[in-house]
Amino acid sequence: MFRVRFHGRGGQGMKAASRILGNAFFLEGYEVQDAPRYGAERRGAPIFAYVRAGREPINERGIIRHPDLVIVADDSLIPVPGAGVMSGVDSRTVVLINSEESPKVWKQRLNFEGDVFTVPVETADRAELRFIGVTCVGAAARLLGAIKRETLSEAIRQELASLGSDIVQISLSKALAAFDSMQAQAGTVTPVKTASSAHFQPPDWIDLSLEDARASAPAIHAGATSIEVRTGLWRTLRPVIDHDRCNRCWWVCSTFCPDGAINVDTEGRPQIDYDHCKGCMICVAQCPPHAIRAISEREAQAAEVEEASK
Amino acid sequence: MSRTLLTGNGAAAWGARLARVDYVPAFPITPQTEIIETIAKWVDTGEMDARMVTLESEHSMITAAGAAAATGVRVFTATSSQGLLYGMEMLYSVAGWRAPFVLVNVSRGLSSPLTLEPDHNDILAARDSGCLQIHCSTCQEVFDSMLIAYRLAEDERVRLPVIVNLDGFYLSFTREPVELPDQESVRDYVGSYDPETTLFRASAPSSQGVAVLGGGPYSYFRYELHLAARNALRVYDQVAGEFAGRFGRAHRAVEAYRMEDADIAFVMIGSFATKARAAVDRLRDDGWRVGLVRPRLLRPFPAAHLQRLLAGKRGAAVIDQNLSMGLGGVLHSEVASALYGQDGAPPTLVSFVAGLGGRDIADEEFFEMAAVTKRAIDKDETPPPRLLYTEAELREVRKLQAIAHVEYEQLRGASGANEGWRR
Numbered sequence: 082m083f084r085v086r087f088h089g090r091g092g093q094g095m096k097a098a099s100r101i102l103g104n105a106f107f108l109e110g111y112e113v114q115d116a117p118r119y120g121a122e123r124r125g126a127p128i129f130a131y132v133r134a135g136r137e138p139i140n141e142r143g144i145i146r147h148p149d150l151v152i153v154a155d156d157s158l159i160p161v162p163g164a165g166v167m168s169g170v171d172s173r174t175v176v177l178i179n180s181e182e183s184p185k186v187w188k189q190r191l192n193f194e195g196d197v198f199t200v201p202v203e204t205a206d207r208a209e210l211r212f213i214g215v216t217c218v219g220a221a222a223r224l225l226g227a228i229k230r231e232t233l234s235e236a237i238r239q240e241l242a243s244l245g246s247d248i249v250q251i252s253l254s255k256a257l258a259a260f261d262s263m264q265a266q267a268g269t270v271t272p273v274k275t276a277s278s279a280h281f282q283p284p285d286w287i288d289l290s291l292e293d294a295r296a297s298a299p300a301i302h303a304g305a306t307s308i309e310v311r312t313g314l315w316r317t318l319r320p321v322i323d324h325d326r327c328n329r330c331w332w333v334c335s336t337f338c339p340d341g342a343i344n345v346d347t348e349g350r351p352q353i354d355y356d357h358c359k360g361c362m363i364c365v366a367q368c369p370p371h372a373i374r375a376i377s378e379r380e381a382q383a384a385e386v387e388e389a390s391k
Numbered sequence: 392m393s394r395t396l397l398t399g400n401g402a403a404a405w406g407a408r409l410a411r412v413d414y415v416p417a418f419p420i421t422p423q424t425e426i427i428e429t430i431a432k433w434v435d436t437g438e439m440d441a442r443m444v445t446l447e448s449e450h451s452m453i454t455a456a457g458a459a460a461a462t463g464v465r466v467f468t469a470t471s472s473q474g475l476l477y478g479m480e481m482l483y484s485v486a487g488w489r490a491p492f493v494l495v496n497v498s499r500g501l502s503s504p505l506t507l508e509p510d511h512n513d514i515l516a517a518r519d520s521g522c523l524q525i526h527c528s529t530c531q532e533v534f535d536s537m538l539i540a541y542r543l544a545e546d547e548r549v550r551l552p553v554i555v556n557l558d559g560f561y562l563s564f565t566r567e568p569v570e571l572p573d574q575e576s577v578r579d580y581v582g583s584y585d586p587e588t589t590l591f592r593a594s595a596p597s598s599q600g601v602a603v604l605g606g607g608p609y610s611y612f613r614y615e616l617h618l619a620a621r622n623a624l625r626v627y628d629q630v631a632g633e634f635a636g637r638f639g640r641a642h643r644a645v646e647a648y649r650m651e652d653a654d655i656a657f658v659m660i661g662s663f664a665t666k667a668r669a670a671v672d673r674l675r676d677d678g679w680r681v682g683l684v685r686p687r688l689l690r691p692f693p694a695a696h697l698q699r700l701l702a703g704k705r706g707a708a709v710i711d712q713n714l715s716m717g718l719g720g721v722l723h724s725e726v727a728s729a730l731y732g733q734d735g736a737p738p739t740l741v742s743f744v745a746g747l748g749g750r751d752i753a754d755e756e757f758f759e760m761a762a763v764t765k766r767a768i769d770k771d772e773t774p775p776p777r778l779l780y781t782e783a784e785l786r787e788v789r790k791l792q793a794i795a796h797v798e799y800e801q802l803r804g805a806s807g808a809n810e811g812w813r814r
Contacts, residue, residue: 100396100566103396103566104396107396107568112568113396113566113567113568114565114566114567115396115565115566116560116561116564116565116566117564118560118564120507139567139665140665140666140668140669140672141665141666141669142561142565142662142663142665142666143560143561143663143666143751144751146751146753275669275673275754276673276754276755276758277673277676277677278670278673278674278676278677278679278754278758278761279677281754281755281758281759282755283755283758283759283762284753284755284756284759284779284781285781285782285783286759286777286779286780286781287780287781287782287785289778289780289785295797296792296797299503299504300795301794301795301796302795302796302797302798303795303796306794306795306796309794
């Protein structure tokens with residue numbers, strides 16, 4: 082059985098990607114299970130999805146603990162502990178990353194012995210974001226070696242039909258280009274054997290003890306603890322205020338900001354809290370003098386690194 | 392007949408569509424919403440000839456479902472967790488009206504703390520309502536159970552609401568291949584709803600669901616409700632048997648997997664039971680005589696089936712995805728009560744509580760549960776109930792508590808029972 086796990090951010094098409102892969106396997110005659118996993122749905126938040134495919138009916142269910150193939154649609158997720166990108170990965174797992182960095186760099190950064198492949202997707206343009214998923218799934222289908230080019234195309238047509246023919250055409254061209262780019266690596270992924278009950282590590286179950294209700298009731302004993310969660314990590318686009326154009330109106334931007342991430346300083350200028358701005362771009366749309374523009378987060382970070390090295 | 396990829400929610404919606412329901416009172420709640428979205432789309436495009444009404448709460452929704460069923464139309468509705476609880480008053484009432492309809496519950500853990508992922512405390516809160524319960528383990532089973540549920544609910548020997556339960560996420564959002572029969576064969580199987588005495592018309596005044604004073608009449612009506620639910624065991628076997636004959640898929644009241652020569656049985660309900668199946672296969676490969684017993688019907692409780700399937704076995708591991716505060720696993724106590732004093736009942740019944748709020752159950756944990764049960768049999772000593780919870784999970788909670796400003800130092804001296812702090 083193949084076990085594939087997709088990691089990405091809400092809005093990058095991970096659910097659609099897992100469904101395309103699941104459907105492609107199904108069209109190839111496999112038994113299939115595909116599922117997205119998300120909490121409170123929010124664009125930019127880490128999500129994952131998974132696909133199982135085998136020749137026998139599938140009894141496994143729920144999260145994939147030991148994947149054969151991990152697909153990372155957004156390399157900024159790799160250092161986010163909660164995203165669990167490398168969870169359960171071992172040396173025979175294949176890792177596919179959407180990144181402009183080379184596989185060699187990632188192997189070194191992750192201290193990982195297995196195969197790493199990259200499939201760079203240009204995301205400077207916000208409209209491209211939603212095609213990350215189909216690009217990844219095109220490459221993944223080739224790495225798995227079990228899905229024909231025509232089958233992948235048919236699965237894309239079926240799964241994305243409701244989005245209209247333009248989206249289907251763009252998705253096809255992106256997915257098939259990625260499929261073709263992995264020609265030399267076709268069939269690299271090999272399914273691992275299932276866990277054996279003869280040799281297994283017993284779970285380290287513990288006995289929970291009674292604790293004081295002040296601790297064991299789900300209460301937060303202070304205000305503003307959400308500051309600890311750096312939701313700015315979710316951002317793929319960064320709003321930047323041009324203070325020369327800002328007319329210091331009644332701070333429309335800070336009023337509309339759904340996360341309260343725009344503060345007004347003592348001189349009346351709005352300042353964006355990038356630790357917590359999720360990059361929703363509502364301020365960009367609302368600013369009356371058009372003084373806020375959107376730039377790619379990746380480029381913004383690269384520019385910061387360059388600035389710091391000067 | 393076609394085989395297609397459907398989520399559990401999609402399978403439930405297809406069940407309502409092919410059963411040709413007339414009326415769908417609805418209120419959205421995660422993870423059930425996709426069911427009513429799907430039906431709303433079909434009603435809008437004319438693919439489904441039904442009246443859909445969005446109500447302002449589950450309380451009204453269940454009232455509307457019961458009232459509509461009493462006017463003689465076929466009714467479908469769906470909810471989950473907090474929604475089921477919000478409608479609980481009416482769930483008990485409409486069952487007492489003896490108004491048959493099908494309600495899908497997409498299981499999700501209950502507040503507090505609020506969560507989205509599944510366990511069975513929501514559906515078990517409806518355990519004593521008079522509604523019958525069918526628990527599913529695959530998306531195919533969700534679809535098939537919808538059709539069986541209409542036959543069971545509307546049968547004149549039963550006439551009670553039936554809840555079809557599917558787990559949030561692990562079925563609701565999970566796509567699997569589902570075989571959909573054609574409309575004609577479903578029509579032949581489900582038939583049309585004959586409301587007989589429930590029929591309520593404005594032009595012919597009558598009263599349903601009246602009040603009684605005094606325990607005598609009350610006991611009569613309540614016990615009749617109980618007898619009707621008990622009678623559903625026999626009717627279930629018949630309508631599920633007919634289903635198997637027509638569609639080739641057997642859905643017995645209790646599924647038994649590799650039980651013939653088993654010494655030890657896993658006993659559990661819901662979608663994670665397929666994980667137990669996988670574990671049974673692994674354990675069998677390594678020479679263990681293990682099987683799975685999975686009640687599909689939980690109300691009426693299939694006590695005789697369980698007695699028969701477990702007779703002569705050495706032990707059972709009952710895995711509860713629920714927790715009755717101050718007692719433990721609900722299924723464990725129900726299985727124990729079915730087996731007590733029975734000839735050949737397994738002497739060892741080990742209780743595990745697992746999968747609360749969608750927590751995974753790992754392969755290794757199934758292996759270990761079998762091993763714990765075997766050790767209990769060999770030593771003839773039943774261990775205390777065990778929550779499946781690991782060191783790493785407690786560390787995660789400690790991290791959350793740190794962020795939540797729980798003052799460890801202050802609490803340590805406050806109570807004598809704070810061993811856990813040192814972890």
